[in-house]
Amino acid sequence: MTEVFLLKNQHGNFLEKSGEWVNPTQSKSLYRTLHKDEAINQKVELAVKNADLRVEITTGQVGPEGKLILQHCDIPLEMPAADIAAAAEEASSLDREMSQSDSEQVAEQEQAEPDLFNQPTTSQDAETASAELHSIDSSTDNIEENNEEQRENSEQSSLFSA
Template structure:
């Protein structure tokens, strides 16, 4: 007797995950799978209560040798874990580049300000006695 699991699929053919998002099914290890139909039905009811436009269904699926559901991927593609990791890496690289540019800009401003402050400091030192005399 082969094992079966239950998964939740929406009207776009996407599957609900343990992380609480819809995925296209190309990575079946991400899909929420339950051993009992009533658990999947309860989850679908909760999802439907939050999203009244959701048209979902609980599907019974066979599992492969890795105990992952055998499902057909949706034509409505979603980002894979690799895509998300690449996006996060690109964001971090952009943040570091912005920080480096800011640090470089601050370094360029600092020597100029120090020179001006030194000269301005002398001019300011002369003004207070004039102000005090007036």
């Protein structure tokens, strides 16, 4: 048996000779090389093209008939198509359950926490707010008048001191 080097991404897919990432059960033409430095070069080229890609080099054995035997593979190479479809359906049902539970949590949170910005106001609230704004405006006017008086007084005192 001969040891070969293969490239595997973060999703468990292997690089095919055509440059596509595939499940090892779906392809018989995986990229393989006898030399580790060639695998490293290929890994670097892929990383340059796609910065989000995480590639690792794995090893496999080539049997006497040329059949690839993967080591360290979570997916058996002889997995039937029905099992693959069942695994995909299970994953999608888990995704649906998670998204439903997330939306239920958001709805519960919205019910528990009242939205202060979208509550209706009463006419009394509006009158109170208007009175407070008028009070602030008059206070601002008084401060401005006091500042003007102080400026005038300082100008007059500077004229007399000269």
